Amino acid sequence: xxxxxxxxxxxxxxxxxxxxxxxxxxxxxxxxxxxxxxxxxxxxxxxxxxxxxxxxxxxxxxxxxxxxxxxxxxxxxxxxxxxxxxxxxxxxxxxxxxxxxxxxxxxxxxxxxxxxxxxxxxxxxxxxxxxxxxxxxxxxxxxxxxxxxxxxxxxxxxxxxxxxxxxxxxxxxxxxxxxxxxxxxxxxxxxxxxxxxxxxxxxxxxxxxxxxxxxxxxxxxxxxxxxxxxxxxxxxxxxxxxxxxxxxxxxxxxxxxxxxxxxxxxxxxxxxxxxxxxxxxxxxxxxxxxxxxxxxxxxxxxxxxxxxxxxxxxxxxxxxxxxxxxxxxxxxxxxxxxxxxxxxxxxxxxxxxxxxxxxxxxxxxxxxxxxxxxxxxxxxxxxxxxxxxxxxxxxxxxxxxxxxxxxxxxx
Amino acid sequence: xxxxxxxxxxxxxxxxxxxxxxxxxxxxxxxxxxxxxxxxxxxxxxxxxxxxxxxxxxxxxxxxxxxxxxxxxxxxxxxxxxxxxxxxxxxxxxxxxxxxxxxxxxxxxxxxxxxxxxxxxxxxxxxxxxxxxxxxxxxxxxxxxxxxxxxxxxxxxxxxxxxxxxxxxxxxxxxxxxxxxxxxxxxxxxxxxxxxxxxxxxxxxxxxxxxxxxxxxxxxxxxxxxxxxxxxxxxxxxxxxxxxxxxxxxxxxxxxxxxxxxxxxxxxxxxxxxxxxxxxxxxxxxxxxxxxxxxxxxxxxxxxxxxxxxxxxxxxxxxxxxxxxxxxxxxxxxxxxxxxxxxxxxxxxxxxxxxxxxxxxxxxxxxxxxxxxxxxxxxxxxxxxxxxxxxxxxxxxxxxxxxxxxxxxxx
Numbered sequence: 001x002x003x004x005x006x007x008x009x010x011x012x013x014x015x016x017x018x019x020x021x022x023x024x025x026x027x028x029x030x031x032x033x034x035x036x037x038x039x040x041x042x043x044x045x046x047x048x049x050x051x052x053x054x055x056x057x058x059x060x061x062x063x064x065x066x067x068x069x070x071x072x073x074x075x076x077x078x079x080x081x082x083x084x085x086x087x088x089x090x091x092x093x094x095x096x097x098x099x100x101x102x103x104x105x106x107x108x109x110x111x112x113x114x115x116x117x118x119x120x121x122x123x124x125x126x127x128x129x130x131x132x133x134x135x136x137x138x139x140x141x142x143x144x145x146x147x148x149x150x151x152x153x154x155x156x157x158x159x160x161x162x163x164x165x166x167x168x169x170x171x172x173x174x175x176x177x178x179x180x181x182x183x184x185x186x187x188x189x190x191x192x193x194x195x196x197x198x199x200x201x202x203x204x205x206x207x208x209x210x211x212x213x214x215x216x217x218x219x220x221x222x223x224x225x226x227x228x229x230x231x232x233x234x235x236x237x238x239x240x241x242x243x244x245x246x247x248x249x250x251x252x253x254x255x256x257x258x259x260x261x262x263x264x265x266x267x268x269x270x271x272x273x274x275x276x277x278x279x280x281x282x283x284x285x286x287x288x289x290x291x292x293x294x295x296x297x298x299x300x301x302x303x304x305x306x307x308x309x310x311x312x313x314x315x316x317x318x319x320x321x322x323x324x325x326x327x328x329x330x331x332x333x334x335x336x337x338x339x340x341x342x343x344x345x346x347x348x349x350x351x352x353x354x355x356x357x358x359x360x361x362x363x364x365x366x367x368x369x370x371x372x373x374x375x376x377x378x379x380x381x382x383x384x385x386x387x388x389x390x391x392x393x394x395x396x397x398x399x400x401x402x403x404x405x406x407x408x409x410x411x
Numbered sequence: 412x413x414x415x416x417x418x419x420x421x422x423x424x425x426x427x428x429x430x431x432x433x434x435x436x437x438x439x440x441x442x443x444x445x446x447x448x449x450x451x452x453x454x455x456x457x458x459x460x461x462x463x464x465x466x467x468x469x470x471x472x473x474x475x476x477x478x479x480x481x482x483x484x485x486x487x488x489x490x491x492x493x494x495x496x497x498x499x500x501x502x503x504x505x506x507x508x509x510x511x512x513x514x515x516x517x518x519x520x521x522x523x524x525x526x527x528x529x530x531x532x533x534x535x536x537x538x539x540x541x542x543x544x545x546x547x548x549x550x551x552x553x554x555x556x557x558x559x560x561x562x563x564x565x566x567x568x569x570x571x572x573x574x575x576x577x578x579x580x581x582x583x584x585x586x587x588x589x590x591x592x593x594x595x596x597x598x599x600x601x602x603x604x605x606x607x608x609x610x611x612x613x614x615x616x617x618x619x620x621x622x623x624x625x626x627x628x629x630x631x632x633x634x635x636x637x638x639x640x641x642x643x644x645x646x647x648x649x650x651x652x653x654x655x656x657x658x659x660x661x662x663x664x665x666x667x668x669x670x671x672x673x674x675x676x677x678x679x680x681x682x683x684x685x686x687x688x689x690x691x692x693x694x695x696x697x698x699x700x701x702x703x704x705x706x707x708x709x710x711x712x713x714x715x716x717x718x719x720x721x722x723x724x725x726x727x728x729x730x731x732x733x734x735x736x737x738x739x740x741x742x743x744x745x746x747x748x749x750x751x752x753x754x755x756x757x758x759x760x761x762x763x764x765x766x767x768x769x770x771x772x773x774x775x776x777x778x779x780x781x782x783x784x785x786x787x788x789x790x791x792x793x794x795x796x797x798x799x800x801x802x803x804x805x806x807x808x809x810x811x812x813x814x815x816x817x818x819x820x821x822x
């Protein structure tokens with residue numbers, strides 16, 4: 001029987017380098033994870049450079065690559081992808097930004113770049129989207145909340161560029177910068193001017209907003225300004241359906257991953273309690289994947305917690321989270337006519353608390369795969385598997401071939 | 412001692428995916444094949460994407476790639492290669508087509524797309540080549556028989572395009588289509604018009620031909636029309652001699668492989684009883700290779716039967732054919748100063764009865780190779796070999812280096 005469907009389980013940042021606190025082994029090597037190991041034993045394994053050897057991936061570029069969209073062609077900055085993930089429908093040519101709500105003090109300096117880790121900012125974002133008026137510049141805008149203090153801005157209009165700076169000084173105790181064009185082009189100048197006008201108008205709206213008045217009364221920091229970064233011009237993405245003939249969905253807490261899924265035409269499948277942290281609702285995400293694969297050809301399922309533990313440098317927490325993931329995975333192993341792919345978007349070594357270019361382990365499990373001799377799901381074991389060392393850009397072609405959806409090249 | 416010569420043994424479609432009828436193993440894994448395994452044990456092994464990971468190869472594109480001719484540059488459709496294989500000398504710019512002799516009924520519909528599996532069509536093909544006159548269109552034509560009901564057409568003239576449809580409706584009980592241009596270019600229009608004129612004139616000649624009159628008397632289906640497909644414009648191929656400094660020959664039953672060999676300057680070495688099926692004259696082909704390598708530097712030896720069994724979905728027949736091949740191979744292992752390459756052009760899983768993109772096993776056997784730890788010639792065993800996972804385009808450079816025919820890059 002040849003599989004017809006694919007679940008791509010991206011264990012975000014799961015792989016690592018040897019950790020001193022784990023006796024020179026990686027969290028994957030020390031974790032007790034019988035289901036992950038069973039999948040490796042039954043599947044075909046390898047290691048994967050999600051972009052290329054020695055290329056240190058972002059989460060955005062790596063996910064694009066894993067989905068078969070060459071980031072050299074498709075990646076135009078994180079802003080448009082975050083905006084899509086926040087629910088703004090990005091059309092080709094729109095300029096997108098990642099935003100933070102932040103707190104300005106009386107003297108105009110930044111007191112907190114995350115506005116006291118505010119959440120539930122919908123009312124503020126709606127007020128900004130409705131209240132800020134850039135029509136004198138012939139620009140329309142969209143503004144939407146993301147998770148916590150995060151949000152996104154999108155601009156639509158003629159003659160807008162994306163080559164502009166951020167107003168975020170990346171430190172507290174200083175005044176926000178003006179947004180500057182990074183070229184002498186009128187398009188970039190226009191965008192920079194629009195950003196500065198947007199920020200000024202947004203501050204007026206935020207200053208007077210009841211949510212902030214209440215926060216001040218409650219002794220909380222008000223969200224009285226917006227920091228913009230990651231400017232990019234939205235490109236044209238051929239959809240998964242057009243490109244591969246596959247319907248699909250994306251299950252992820254991270255707005256960035258949701259946004260990437262949505263721009264390639266995957267439907268966002270929200271799961272309550274999915275937080276992107278080690279405390280996320282793993283059962284809910286896996287149940288949703290199993291439910292949704294019934295009526296879709298492809299599910300991108302991103303589990304983020306291990307990456308977060310890695311960014312905190314906490315190898316023990318990472319190991320424990322891997323063990324927790326494992327306890328929920330069994331139902332995924334029982335799906336018929338479905339390939340299950342275990343992989344990651346990048347290595348996040350606890351020792352450097354950031355992404356690295358080390359390849360990630362990958363397993364393809366399901367009908368028709370050439371089971372190899374690998375018995376464990378970890379960085380070293382998978383490196384001796386039958387897939388050898390592949391690139392992220394090869395993953396979708398290999399999967400499409402296994403579900404018999406490739407076109408023959410030649411005759 | 413460094414080898415001076417190369418025999419490339421392409422075991423067409425030999426590799427597979429796990430087969431249920433073989434207990435989840437592949438035909439290569441279950442076949443008793445002491446000589447193939449000995450070659451793997453003594454040689455250096457690997458797996459190979461003949462074109463690239465996840466790219467499902469045709470036989471034409473994969474053979475071009477194995478011979479070091481990038482199909483993205485050199486592949487212009489199957490027609491010109493089949494024509495060359497049928498004995499037509501294709502010059503750059505000529506338009507080639509694969510053809511079938513077929514049978515039209517009284518009402519003009521196709522009764523049999525293979526004319527009762529006619530063979531010995533030489534007299535018909537000569538009559539067509541001599542009788543059809545396209546000189547009013549300033550076009551010369553060549554027409555030649557292939558194996559069985561197959562044939563090839565080539566057109567030579569100014570202003571001819573190759574972007575035209577087939578007249579083959581691919582089913583019986585319907586009338587053949589007209590050949591249409593696939594663009595508005597006058598070149599494609601001219602070719603389409605020439606094809607339609609060719610078909611009409613050929614039908615007149617075939618209707619009155621003594622071979623067909625005799626077939627009708629004998630109750631056989633007459634070959635009274637020709638179906639054309641696979642149009643392509645012949646490109647320029649640098650010869651093996653020019654490119655690598657090697658003289659060589661091709662031994663194959665499939666006209667396509669013969670054609671590919673010939674366009675790169677390999678001499679066709681005919682072997683009586685070579686059929687391309689599991690009943691082929693294996694001893695004759697291997698004897699011919701051993702004889703010819705005496706006075707050539709390179710022999711391409713294609714054995715097709717396993718691919719045919721795979722297209723029939725017959726894993727047991729495939730396994731038995733592998734065992735039969737093995738019994739004839741010993742003389743190839745005893746050649747001195749010769750590299751023997753075991754490989755395949757593509758995987759043909761019995762489960763899907765068509766080519767797939769799974770990599771194929773490859774072994775290089777002979778003087779100077781770094782013998783690795785692999786003991787068996789099969790998909791999984793070779794995957795742990797010293798060559799790792801290579802591309803078809805790397806095979807000739809690696810072989811040329813082993814016979815000391817590469818140029819140093821740099822100093």
